[in-house]
Amino acid sequence: MHRSGATMAWNVFKFCTALRGLGSIMILLVLGVVGVTYYAVVLTNYGPALYAGGLDSLVALAVLILFHSLLVMLLWSYFSVVFTDPGSVPPNWKPMIDEERGEADPLVGTEFSNVLSDPNQRVRYCRKCNQLKPPRCHHCSVCGRCVLKMDHHCVWVVNCVGALNYKCFLLFLFYTFLETTLVTASLLPHFITFFSDGEIPGTPGSLATTFLAFVLNLAFALSVLGFLIMHISLVAANTTTIEAYEKKTTPKWRYDLGRRKNFEQVFGMDKKYWFIPAYSDEDIRKMPALQGLDYPSKPDFDSQ
Numbered sequence: 001m002h003r004s005g006a007t008m009a010w011n012v013f014k015f016c017t018a019l020r021g022l023g024s025i026m027i028l029l030v031l032g033v034v035g036v037t038y039y040a041v042v043l044t045n046y047g048p049a050l051y052a053g054g055l056d057s058l059v060a061l062a063v064l065i066l067f068h069s070l071l072v073m074l075l076w077s078y079f080s081v082v083f084t085d086p087g088s089v090p091p092n093w094k095p096m097i098d099e100e101r102g103e104a105d106p107l108v109g110t111e112f113s114n115v116l117s118d119p120n121q122r123v124r125y126c127r128k129c130n131q132l133k134p135p136r137c138h139h140c141s142v143c144g145r146c147v148l149k150m151d152h153h154c155v156w157v158v159n160c161v162g163a164l165n166y167k168c169f170l171l172f173l174f175y176t177f178l179e180t181t182l183v184t185a186s187l188l189p190h191f192i193t194f195f196s197d198g199e200i201p202g203t204p205g206s207l208a209t210t211f212l213a214f215v216l217n218l219a220f221a222l223s224v225l226g227f228l229i230m231h232i233s234l235v236a237a238n239t240t241t242i243e244a245y246e247k248k249t250t251p252k253w254r255y256d257l258g259r260r261k262n263f264e265q266v267f268g269m270d271k272k273y274w275f276i277p278a279y280s281d282e283d284i285r286k287m288p289a290l291q292g293l294d295y296p297s298k299p300d301f302d303s304q
């Protein structure tokens with residue numbers, strides 16, 4: 001029994017090490033897909049079409065402007081998820097004590113484990129990091145540390161998705177969906193000519209790239225759409241992917257403040273910043289939830 005447990009722990013460790021090793025390869029893979037798509041859309045098909053004249057030139061211009069704008073937003077969001085610290089626990093973090101209720105410091109004279117600061121919420125302790133866990137914080141075995149409001153470890157961005165980069169991650173999904181849909185739609189006429197009987201224009205290399213780019217972008221558009229729908233429902237309910245799995249046993253969710261507030265907790269209150277992977281200074285100052293340490297719960301939660 002003990003042996004099999006140790007073997008399993010070892011296997012998980014090896015799996016996590018493998019995921020970590022996969023890191024830079026995934027970034028190269030993303031850049032590779034972007035490169036193939038760029039070659040197919042800009043260099044092979046719509047760039048040359050600019051000089052065709054008439055309506056074709058106008059369509060090509062529109063496709064190219066939209067393609068490049070979405071690409072800039074996609075890459076900006078992508079590298080923001082990759083390089084933003086998802087949220088680490090400040091050293092010696094302690095839960096805030098509710099002074100109004102006159103509760104004593106729950107940590108005094110205990111071993112920090114299973115301490116109650118509030119009847120509904122336990123203060124949890126991470127044995128691996130040797131520190132207390134703020135609410136909604138989870139330990140990531142791939143990163144080897146605790147991550148604030150951890151959503152999941154994402155192999156595509158080689159980082160954890162947590163409190164501070166969840167918005168960037170959602171925007172990355174959003175712009176990837178728009179870009180891959182645009183590419184699929186704009187390459188569709190070229191893809192259809194593969195199956196026509198007439199002579200197909202272009203070199204074998206450019207035809208192969210167009211074919212590959214179409215198939216890849218269609219596959220990404222469909223799978224990202226699934227993720228996007230899932231995350232929209234998670235944001236609407238103020239739940240992380242991890243909590244969605246845990247929540248099944250507790251029907252009431254303390255952090256659900258209503259759709260508008262749940263949305264603002266992730267995207268900020270400043271509308272100008274909703275579509276870019278950043279927050280206004282005022283949002284960062286005003287919203288402790290963005291730091292991942294303090295989450296307001298439903299006002300009526302404790303009374304029910």
Ligand SMILES: [Zn+2]
Nearest residue numbers: 126129139146
């Ligand atoms: Zn930890």
Ligand SMILES: [Zn+2]
Nearest residue numbers: 140143153160
């Ligand atoms: Zn991680």
